[in-house]
Amino acid sequence: xxxxxxxxxxxxxxxxxxxxxxxxxxxxxxxxxxxxxxxxxxxxxxxxxxxxxxxxxxxxxxxxxxxxxxxxxxxxxxxxxxxxxxxxxxxxxxxxxxxxxxxxxxxxxxxxxxxxxxxxxxxxxxxxxxxxxxxxxxxxxxxxxxxxxxxxxxxxxxxxxxxxxxxxxxxxxxxxxxxxxxxxxxxxxxxxxxxxxxxxxxxxxxxxxxxxxxxxxxxxxxxxxxxxxxxxxxx
Amino acid sequence: xxxxxxxxxxxxxxxxxxxxxxxxxxxxxxxxxxxxxxxxxxxxxxxxxxxxxxxxxxxxxxxxxxxxxxxxxxxxxxxxxxxxxxxxxxxxxxxxxxxxxxxxxxxxxxxxxxxxxxxxxxxxxxxxxxxxxxxxxxxxxxxxxxxxxxxxxxxxxxxxxxxxxxxxxxxxxxxxxxxxxxxxxxxxxxxxxxxxxxxxxxxxxxxxxxxxxxxxxxxxxxx
Numbered sequence: 001x002x003x004x005x006x007x008x009x010x011x012x013x014x015x016x017x018x019x020x021x022x023x024x025x026x027x028x029x030x031x032x033x034x035x036x037x038x039x040x041x042x043x044x045x046x047x048x049x050x051x052x053x054x055x056x057x058x059x060x061x062x063x064x065x066x067x068x069x070x071x072x073x074x075x076x077x078x079x080x081x082x083x084x085x086x087x088x089x090x091x092x093x094x095x096x097x098x099x100x101x102x103x104x105x106x107x108x109x110x111x112x113x114x115x116x117x118x119x120x121x122x123x124x125x126x127x128x129x130x131x132x133x134x135x136x137x138x139x140x141x142x143x144x145x146x147x148x149x150x151x152x153x154x155x156x157x158x159x160x161x162x163x164x165x166x167x168x169x170x171x172x173x174x175x176x177x178x179x180x181x182x183x184x185x186x187x188x189x190x191x192x193x194x195x196x197x198x199x200x201x202x203x204x205x206x207x208x209x210x211x212x213x214x215x216x217x218x219x220x221x222x223x224x225x226x227x228x229x230x231x232x233x234x235x
Numbered sequence: 236x237x238x239x240x241x242x243x244x245x246x247x248x249x250x251x252x253x254x255x256x257x258x259x260x261x262x263x264x265x266x267x268x269x270x271x272x273x274x275x276x277x278x279x280x281x282x283x284x285x286x287x288x289x290x291x292x293x294x295x296x297x298x299x300x301x302x303x304x305x306x307x308x309x310x311x312x313x314x315x316x317x318x319x320x321x322x323x324x325x326x327x328x329x330x331x332x333x334x335x336x337x338x339x340x341x342x343x344x345x346x347x348x349x350x351x352x353x354x355x356x357x358x359x360x361x362x363x364x365x366x367x368x369x370x371x372x373x374x375x376x377x378x379x380x381x382x383x384x385x386x387x388x389x390x391x392x393x394x395x396x397x398x399x400x401x402x403x404x405x406x407x408x409x410x411x412x413x414x415x416x417x418x419x420x421x422x423x424x425x426x427x428x429x430x431x432x433x434x435x436x437x438x439x440x441x442x443x444x445x446x447x448x449x450x451x452x453x454x455x456x457x458x
Contacts, residue, residue, distance in 0.1 A: 050319055052457070073325040082316030084323075088252040100244035101324035103237040127255075143320070 001026040001151065001182045002047065007056035009042050009206075016042045018206040019056065026150070029183040031193035031214070033226055034203035040186040041080075043203070044155045047184070048078045060151065074102075077144030077152045081159040083136045084143065087129035091120055091139050094128055095146055102147040114142040118172060134165025141172060152176065154185040158192070170196065194222050202226055241326040245334025249308065250341060259307045263346045267300035268353065275357045285358040290418035293354060293362065294374070294411060297347065301378050302403070304342045305386040306396050308335060313390045322456060332383060332452040339386075340379040347371060366421040366430060373437040374414035380441055381406055384448045387455045413437045 002024040009017040016039045024030055034040050045051045046058060049069040058065045060072045078084075085094050092111060099107035115121045118138040123131070131139065137157060144152060154173070158166045170192055177183050177196070187193050193200065194214050200222060202210040214222075253259055274292040278284065312318040321331050351371070355362050382403055389399040417433030 048323060050322060070325040073323060076323070078319075078323050080316065080319070082319070084315075084317050084320030086248065086252055086317060087315070088255045089248065093248075093251065097244050097248045098320070098324070101241050101321065101326055103240060103326075 001028070001061055002184070003057075003059045004047075005057045007043070007046065007058060008054050009039070009046060009051065010054050016206050017046075017053075020203075020206070020208055021056075022201065022208060022211070024182060024184060026182055027180050028199060029177050029197045030185070030199045030201060031197035032184060032186045032201050032203055033188075033190065033193060034186075037205075038203040039206040040203055041155055044078070044080075044153050044184065044186060048076055048153055049073055050078075074147065075149055075151050077147070077149040078155075079137075079140050079144045079153070079157050080155040081157070083128075083140045085128050085136065085139060088127060090125045090127055091115060091131075091142075092124040094139065095143060098143050098146055104147060110146060110148075114146055117145070117175075118142045119168075132165070133160050134162070134168060137161060137165070137169055138172060141169070141176070145176065149181075151182045152184075154183065156186055156188065158187060158189060166192075190222050190226060194218075238327055238330050241324065241330040242334040242337070245321065245331055246337045246341075249335065249338035253338075253342065258311075259304045259342055260345060262307070263300040263304045263342065264349055266303055267296045267346055267350050270296040270299065271350065271354055271357060285360050286422045287419075289354070289358050289360055289362065289422065290415045292358075293351075293371075293418065294415050296350065297343070297371070297375065298378060298404075298407070298411065300346055300350075301339075301343050301375075301382060302400055304346075305339055305382040305403075306389070306399055308339055308342075308383075309386045309390040310395065318456070328453045328456055329449045331456065332387075332448055335387075336379050336383040336448075339383055340376060343375050343379060344372075347375065360422065364421060367418055369434065370414050370417040370421065370430075370437070373434065373441060374410055377410040377414075377437060377441045377444065378407065380444045380448055381410070384444075384452065384455060387452070409436060409440050413440070 004020055004022045007017050007020040008015065020043065032040050032043070042051065046053050047060065047065065049065050049072055052066055061075055063071045065072050089097065092115070095111040095114060096107060099111060104110055115124050118141055120135060120139055123135065128136065128139065158169055161169060174196065185193070185196065194217060197214045200212050200214050200217065201208055271292060278288055322328065351362050385403040386399055389395045389402060392398045413433045413436040417430055420429050420433065
């Protein structure tokens with residue numbers, strides 16, 4: 001589904017990604033771990049066509065992200081730690097805005113369905129600026145799923161959430177993953193990552209330093225594995 | 236079809252949010268009114284002198300008030316990260332440009348609708364003549380066309396609020412000269428032929444820069 005070969009990204013003189021190669025199969029749930037500055041967000045933003053790579057090739061469902069960005073964008077839902085929502089519009093108006101950008105037919109039915117899915121049906125007409133952080137993040141998931149993309153990219157979606165809201169978000173994501181979507185998630189929460197994913201990839205200083213099926217690892221193993229991988233790379 | 240629908244969605248979203256908060260409109264209007272009031276008291280104008288300085292006063296007020304609006308329109312998108320949300324959508328990025336440009340144009344026209352009658356009272360000069368309104372409209376379109384592109388460039392810079400006028404005003408010189416000279420010509424009772432030459436400059440500027448903005452906006456919003 002996602003094929004990455006020799007991906008390099010530089011910002012000025014700083015090399016953020018140093019020749020990443022990775023294959024992610026359809027329906028796979030992958031967690032990307034790494035310390036701050038490892039290049040996780042940059043990697044996801046390149047997949048989302050928000051950044052162009054300096055070298056290497058990335059294809060999503062056979063479509064090149066640089067040559068056919070419009071076709072790739074149809075296939076992707078993207079959630080970042082910023083909500084990408086408008087606080088002075090209601091939840092329904094926000095989703096209607098994005099539905100128009102994606103040219104969705106029967107948008108009102110789909111919006112209602114998404115609001116119900118994330119448990120915001122009763123707050124649909126409230127302004128987004130009155131929402132808690134947890135509600136905002138659930139609405140963000142609804143926004144990302146609105147056009148029913150087969151691939152979901154999640155960049156630290158649990159940042160800033162209290163434990164209750166984070167658990168609710170995790171339940172929601174598990175339901176979404178159960179629908180057969182391909183999911184790539186970055187997080188600092190190792191136990192949630194292993195609980196959620198089929199596969200764990202560790203990124204450090206712009207390189208993949210480990211790639212293992214999560215079934216091979218307990219949370220304790222993963223913590224050690226993660227720390228070893230990152231420390232060895234740093235040394 | 237998707238292009239126009241996306242453009243309309245972006246425009247409508249900006250207008251709707253602004254209608255609720257009035258953040259941009261209030262700032263622009265207060266600035267424009269203060270500028271006009273200060274000029275009015277500073278020059279202590281008689282009717283003949285008012286006609287001489289009014290075109291300059293009017294366009295200074297419009298341009299600097301417009302600058303406030305341009306800055307806000309992209310800064311709000313950029314700081315909330317919502318610009319990325321639009322860029323993630325499978326639509327041509329010139330739809331974003333056109334939607335934003337129309338929004339900026341509507342906010343400026345709304346300010347002018349309040350500002351011009353007040354200027355008429357304060358300066359005792361009829362600025363609501365059709366010929367002047369044509370100059371105001373074409374000049375405002377030119378300002379919004381170029382200003383929207385430059386606001387998108389400036390928002391990525393460190394001193395973005397300072398950077399916008401520094402980048403924009405030199406490019407706007409033909410619009411400002413044509414608009415001020417054309418407005419002055421109407422107030423002086425000039426001929427239609429004289430006014431047409433300034434109108435042609437404004438029209439050509441608007442068309443050329445709209446084309447350039449369409450072709451380059453994709454690169455402007457690229458990170």
